[in-house]
Amino acid sequence: MSGSLRVVHYVNQFFGGIGGEEHAHVAVSVKAGAVGPGRLLEKALGDGARIEATLIGGDNYVSERSEEASRAIAAELDRLRPDLLIAGPAFGSGRYGLACALACKVAHDQRIAAITAMHPENPGASSARRGIYIVPTGASTTSMQAALDALVPLARRLGRGEALGLAEVDGYLPQGARRVHDRGRPGYQRALDMLLDKLHGRPYRSEVPYSAPERVPPAPPIADLARARIAMVTTGGLVRKGNPDRQVSANAVRYHRHTVAELESLSPAEWEAYHAGYFNHLVNSNPNYILPLSFLRDLERQGKVGRVHEHIYALPGVSTPVAVSAGHGRSIAQDLKAGGVDGALLVAT
Amino acid sequence: MISAIYNFALTTGANRVIRGARIEHVCGDPTLSPEKDYAFGMRIVTTALQTLTMTVPGPTLFDPLAAGKT
Numbered sequence: 001m002s003g004s005l006r007v008v009h010y011v012n013q014f015f016g017g018i019g020g021e022e023h024a025h026v027a028v029s030v031k032a033g034a035v036g037p038g039r040l041l042e043k044a045l046g047d048g049a050r051i052e053a054t055l056i057g058g059d060n061y062v063s064e065r066s067e068e069a070s071r072a073i074a075a076e077l078d079r080l081r082p083d084l085l086i087a088g089p090a091f092g093s094g095r096y097g098l099a100c101a102l103a104c105k106v107a108h109d110q111r112i113a114a115i116t117a118m119h120p121e122n123p124g125a126s127s128a129r130r131g132i133y134i135v136p137t138g139a140s141t142t143s144m145q146a147a148l149d150a151l152v153p154l155a156r157r158l159g160r161g162e163a164l165g166l167a168e169v170d171g172y173l174p175q176g177a178r179r180v181h182d183r184g185r186p187g188y189q190r191a192l193d194m195l196l197d198k199l200h201g202r203p204y205r206s207e208v209p210y211s212a213p214e215r216v217p218p219a220p221p222i223a224d225l226a227r228a229r230i231a232m233v234t235t236g237g238l239v240r241k242g243n244p245d246r247q248v249s250a251n252a253v254r255y256h257r258h259t260v261a262e263l264e265s266l267s268p269a270e271w272e273a274y275h276a277g278y279f280n281h282l283v284n285s286n287p288n289y290i291l292p293l294s295f296l297r298d299l300e301r302q303g304k305v306g307r308v309h310e311h312i313y314a315l316p317g318v319s320t321p322v323a324v325s326a327g328h329g330r331s332i333a334q335d336l337k338a339g340g341v342d343g344a345l346l347v348a349t
Numbered sequence: 350m351i352s353a354i355y356n357f358a359l360t361t362g363a364n365r366v367i368r369g370a371r372i373e374h375v376c377g378d379p380t381l382s383p384e385k386d387y388a389f390g391m392r393i394v395t396t397a398l399q400t401l402t403m404t405v406p407g408p409t410l411f412d413p414l415a416a417g418k419t
Contacts, residue, residue, distance in 0.1 A: 218364035218405045225398055236375070282373045288390070289374040295394040305398065343401040345394070346363075347375050348352040 005049035005159040008080055009038040010073070010087035010103040010116075012096045016056030024095075026058035028072035037144060041086065044148045049159065053080055055103070059095035066102055073106045082112060084159035089117035089147040090124060092139035097124025104132045113158040115172075117151045125173055133164065134173045174209070214326070219343075224306075228342035231309035233332060235317030236283065236290030236349040237275025238266075248316065250276040255315035255328050257335070260308075265294035277318030278349050290347050309341050317348060351375055351397050359408045365400040368412045369393060 013023045015036045034042045034051040042051045055076055062069040077085065085107040087100035100116040101124040107114035108131060117135035118125050125134050135154060137147035150171060154164060167174040183190065190207070197204035222228045239247050245256050260266075266287035273280035273290060288294040291312055299305040313332045317325070336344055350363040353375055358366040369375035370389065377390030396413040 213360070213362045215362050215407070216364065218407065221404050222401045225402055228401070230398070230401075278372045280373075282379050285379065286374075286377065289376050289379075292376045292390065292394045295376070295391050298391070299395070299398070304395075343398075345397050346350045347369070348350055348354075348358065349372050349375060 003048065005045070005084060005156065006080075006082045007042075007045065007049055007051045007084050007086055007155075007159065008053050008055060008077065008082040009034065009041060009051050010055045010057070010085060010100060011036060011038065012062075012090075012093075012099060013056060013058045014096075016054060018056060018058075024058045024060040026056075027061050028055060028057040028069055028076070030055055030076055037089075037148075040144065041148055041152070044152045045156065046152075049156065052082060057099055057103075059093070059099060062099040062102060063095045069099070070102060070106050073103050074110065077107055077110055077112055084155060085112055085114040086151070086155055087114065087116035089135075089137050089144065089151065090119075090122060091137055091141055091143065091147070092119045092122055094123045097122035098127070100124055101127070101132055101134070108132065113161070115151065115155050115158055117147050120173060130176050132175065133158065135171065136173055211322075213322075222343050226303055227306040229307040229309055229340055230296060230305050231311065231313075231336050231339070231341040231344040232291050232293065232296065233313040233344055233346045234291045234348075235315060236347060237273045237277075237280070237316035237318075238271060238283075238287060238291050238312075238314040239274045241268075241270050241272050243272075243274050247274060247314075249274050250316055250319040252315040252317070252320050252328070253324065255313055255332065257311050257313055259310055260293055260312050261310035263293060264297050266291055275316040275318060275349065277316070290349060292345065292347065296345075306342075309336070309339060309344075311335075311339065351393060355410055359410060362408060364405050364408055365397075365403075366408060366410050367393060367397040367400060368410065368414075 013026050014020055017036055018026055031054045035054040038051050038054050055073060057069055085103060087103040090097040090100045097118040104114035104116050115133040117137045119139045120136045135151045137143055154170060154172060164170045194204045247256055268285055268287060271287040273283040283289050296305060296308045300308050350358045351367045351369045352358045353369040353372045355366050355368045370378050376393050377386045379386060381389060393413045396411055400411050
C-alpha cells in the first residue's frame with residue numbers, strides 16, 4: 001500500500017529480546033519487522049502503518065560508545081529511509097532513555113521524523129529534550145499501553161509530515177523553545193484573571209514556566225579543619241586592577257582562575273570588582289569583602305585552617321543564566337577536586 | 350555559600366548558607382572601625398568554615414550574629 005507509513009522502531013537489548021543486563025554491551029543490530037513491544041506499537045498504529053525494522057542497541061554500548069552507536073543508527077536509517085523513527089518507550093530507565101533521545105537526534109539530523117516516550121525525570125528527557133519530541137510516560141513498563149496510546153497519535157502526525165502544535169496542547173514534553181504568537185487577550189487582562197483565580201482559590205496557570213532548582217546532596221562534613229585545604233570562589237566580579245583579563249561585568253561566559261599563593265591579602269592596589277549588579281566602590285577599597293583571603297591567611301597562620309588553596313575563582317554572577325552558571329560550577333568543582341581541595345567558601349554578592 | 354541575599358541561596362539549593370553583611374560588603378562592614386570591621390568579617394568567615402565541619406540535611410541557614418560565640 002503506497003500510502004502506508006513506514007516506521008523504524010528503536011529498542012534496547014531487553015525489549016529487543018536479546019537479554020537483560022548481562023547483554024547491555026551488545027552493539028546496534030537490526031531485525032526485520034516488529035519485535036517485542038513493537039508488536040503492540042504496530043497494532044496501536046493501525047492499518048496505515050507498519051514497522052519495517054527494529055534497531056536494537058545495548059544500553060551500555062549506546063551510552064558508553066555513543067559516537068559509534070550514532071554512526072550505526074545513522075547507517076541503518078540511511079539504508080531504510082523510513083517515514084518515521086519511534087524510540088522506546090523507555091519509561092524510567094536512564095540509559096535506555098538517553099539512547100532513545102540519541103536515536104531521535106540521529107533521525108532528526110537525517111530529516112527523518114522521530115519521537116520517543118519516557119518518564120519526565122528520565123535523564124534522556126532532562127538532558128536532551130531540545131529539538132526532540134518526547135511523550136511523558138509512567139516510570140515503569142506497567143504503563144506501556146497508556147504510553148503507546150499517548151505516543152501513537154503524535155507519531156502518526158509526524159510520520160505524515162505534520163508539525164506538532166504547542167507542547168502543552170499536544171501532550172509532549174516542552175522542548176525549551178519559545179515561539180511568538182498572539183494569545184488573543186492583552187497581558188494585563190490575563191494577569192488580572194489569574195490573580196482573581198488565585199484569590200478565589202481556583203486553579204490557574206502561570207505563563208512563565210517555573211523550573212525547580214536542582215537539588216544537590218550536601219557534601220559530607222570535613223573531619224578536621226586544621227588539616228583541610230580550603231579554596232575561595234566569588235561571584236562578586238573580582239578582577240585584577242584595570243581588568244587586564246577583560247572579564248565582562250555581567251552574563252559571564254567564563255570564569256577566571258587567579259593564583260594567590262604569594263599573597264597575604266587582596267590589596268585594593270591590585271584588585272577590584274567589575275560587576276554590573278551592585279555598587280563596587282566599597283569592594284574596591286577592600287576586595288577581601290568578596291574574597292576573604294586576609295581572614296583565611298590569619299586562620300592558616302593560627303593553625304585553624306590547614307592550607308589556603310593557591311587558586312581562586314572569580315566571575316560576575318549577575319544576569320548569568322542558570323544553565324551557564326551550572327556549567328561554571330561543575331567546571332570549578334572539578335578543578336577544586338583535582339587540586340585536592342577539601343572545602344570551599346563561595347562568596348556571592 | 351556566604352551571601353547577604355541568603356534567601357536566594359536557600360531557595361536555589363545551596364546547602365550551607367551563611368548570612369553575609371550586605372551585598373556591597375559581604376564579609377565585613379566598612380561603617381565600623383577597622384578593628385570591628387575585621388572582627389565582624391572574621392566572625393562571618395569562621396562561621397562559614399565551621400559549617401563545613403557540620404552535617405546538614407539540605408539548605409540550612411547559619412547566621413554569624415545569631416551564633417552565641419565566635
